Amino acid sequence: MSHRVLTGITTSGTPHLGNYVGAIRPAVAASREAGVESYLFLADYHALIKCDDPRRVARSRLEIAATWLACGLDPQRVTFYRQSDIPEIPELNWLLTCVTAKGLMNRAHAYKAATDANQAQGDEEDAGVTMGLFGYPVLMAADILMFNAHRVPVGRDQVQHIEMARDIATRFNHLYGQGRELFVLPQAQIDDAVAVLPGLDGRKMSKSYDNTLPLFDGGAKALRDTVAKIVTDSRLPGEPKETEGSALVLIHDSLATPQQRQAFHDDLAGGLAWGEAKARTTALLEAHIAPMREHYEALIARPDDIEDILLDGARRARAVAQPFMEQLREAVGLGRLGSARTGGTPGGAAGAAGSAATERAPVFKQYREADGRFYFKLSAHDGAVLLQSEGFEAGREAGQWVKRIRSEGAEAARQAPVALGPGVQWAAVEQALQRMMADDAQAAAQA
Numbered sequence: 001m002s003h004r005v006l007t008g009i010t011t012s013g014t015p016h017l018g019n020y021v022g023a024i025r026p027a028v029a030a031s032r033e034a035g036v037e038s039y040l041f042l043a044d045y046h047a048l049i050k051c052d053d054p055r056r057v058a059r060s061r062l063e064i065a066a067t068w069l070a071c072g073l074d075p076q077r078v079t080f081y082r083q084s085d086i087p088e089i090p091e092l093n094w095l096l097t098c099v100t101a102k103g104l105m106n107r108a109h110a111y112k113a114a115t116d117a118n119q120a121q122g123d124e125e126d127a128g129v130t131m132g133l134f135g136y137p138v139l140m141a142a143d144i145l146m147f148n149a150h151r152v153p154v155g156r157d158q159v160q161h162i163e164m165a166r167d168i169a170t171r172f173n174h175l176y177g178q179g180r181e182l183f184v185l186p187q188a189q190i191d192d193a194v195a196v197l198p199g200l201d202g203r204k205m206s207k208s209y210d211n212t213l214p215l216f217d218g219g220a221k222a223l224r225d226t227v228a229k230i231v232t233d234s235r236l237p238g239e240p241k242e243t244e245g246s247a248l249v250l251i252h253d254s255l256a257t258p259q260q261r262q263a264f265h266d267d268l269a270g271g272l273a274w275g276e277a278k279a280r281t282t283a284l285l286e287a288h289i290a291p292m293r294e295h296y297e298a299l300i301a302r303p304d305d306i307e308d309i310l311l312d313g314a315r316r317a318r319a320v321a322q323p324f325m326e327q328l329r330e331a332v333g334l335g336r337l338g339s340a341r342t343g344g345t346p347g348g349a350a351g352a353a354g355s356a357a358t359e360r361a362p363v364f365k366q367y368r369e370a371d372g373r374f375y376f377k378l379s380a381h382d383g384a385v386l387l388q389s390e391g392f393e394a395g396r397e398a399g400q401w402v403k404r405i406r407s408e409g410a411e412a413a414r415q416a417p418v419a420l421g422p423g424v425q426w427a428a429v430e431q432a433l434q435r436m437m438a439d440d441a442q443a444a445a446q447a
């Protein structure tokens with residue numbers, strides 16, 4: 001099974017250098033690793049929990065999408081989409097909500113922080129707390145479990161949410177899995193090598209502290225003006241400077257090569273003036289950021305192109321989410337009437353229901369082309385081609401592959417001489433084969 005990595009970005013702000021160094025750059029690099037399927041999405045439903053200003057949410061979605069693309073995200077390699085374009089996510093959110101203990105949510109850090117603050121002020125415990133905030137971790141679990149992500153790169157503050165997603169998944173598997181793991185249990189991935197970038201005042205760079213260095217917003221001038229505001233100590237030109245713990249030095253180093261770092265540290269120890277050091281930092285950041293900013297400005301001037309990219313990502317994401325959601329609906333008893341879960345007599349009624357179910361299941365087709373060779377393909381219930389084989393000399397060879405894939409699943413499909421259908425990811429094939437094998441097993445049990 002391939003390894004799936006998924007992460008989301010809440011669209012409630014404007015990207016800053018801390019986002020770039022801490023999240024965007026490592027995620028873009030990771031998405032280029034071989035053997036990994038990456039899902040990256042704009043968590044715009046989550047944005048509504050934090051922000052009720054429609055203009056800000058709308059603007060942030062555009063800025064964040066353009067930023068990721070400008071920073072090198074390749075939408076051909078990564079399934080890049082908006083949460084709100086995937087209706088299966090709120091649907092799953094509800095199924096998960098119904099198995100999530102309220103007590104578990106009471107312990108969520110974000111909710112507890114809100115109630116603690118209320119208590120400290122002598123307000124009613126839940127003042128200003130919405131159901132969105134309370135249920136935040138469940139929606140996040142739906143984001144992750146929808147795509148059966150194995151690994152979720154996040155900041156430390158999000159680790160508890162991933163643990164909650166595991167708890168919720170375990171509960172759901174136990175209640176509805178009938179011994180099968182419906183959901184993969186996700187792992188948080190925290191990259192300790194990625195330093196937390198300090199802001200202008202030396203605290204963590206964060207929108208909530210209003211100490212950020214904008215990545216693109218305001219152009220080269222804003223960059224220069226903001227670097228000028230970074231707090232330094234009062235050592236005079238000529239005096240040796242302490243580099244350890246200096247916000248300016250850490251910001252400089254975040255984009256510097258090892259040689260540039262060394263030279264900068266040596267010069268500061270040798271008495272380089274802070275003003276000079278800021279000019280050098282501005283030049284270094286500008287050299288790194290300017291080409292991306294140019295790309296960003298071109299992108300943001302054409303929001304329709306970004307829209308198309310996101311819609312294409314949503315289409316690919318839904319090719320995975322839709323068939324999986326169908327399985328989940330079936331698992332909780334919301335499948336078609338007369339399906340296995342109605343518990344009706346398996347004779348007459350199930351016969352008709354059985355054919356209705358197979359109508360919608362993925363199918364293998366074997367056929368012969370004008371070139372005289374034998375082929376097979378696997379198609380989704382809507383006719384989209386998931387797998388297409390090469391041509392075989394003998395029909396028997398094609399038949400043997402189909403039989404093997406049908407009994408062994410995706411592992412066998414990966415060894416077969418087949419290509420993925422256009423825009424199809426292995427995850428969709430895995431889901432389709434799982435569904436087919438489950439249907440086969442059910443049919444065998446009823447026979």
Ligand code: TRP
Nearest residue numbers: 007008009010043046140143152
């Ligand atoms: N809550 C995350 C944050 O604020 C964003 C997010 C939403 C997310 N859904 C997710 C991250 C799923 C990882 C996986 O940073």
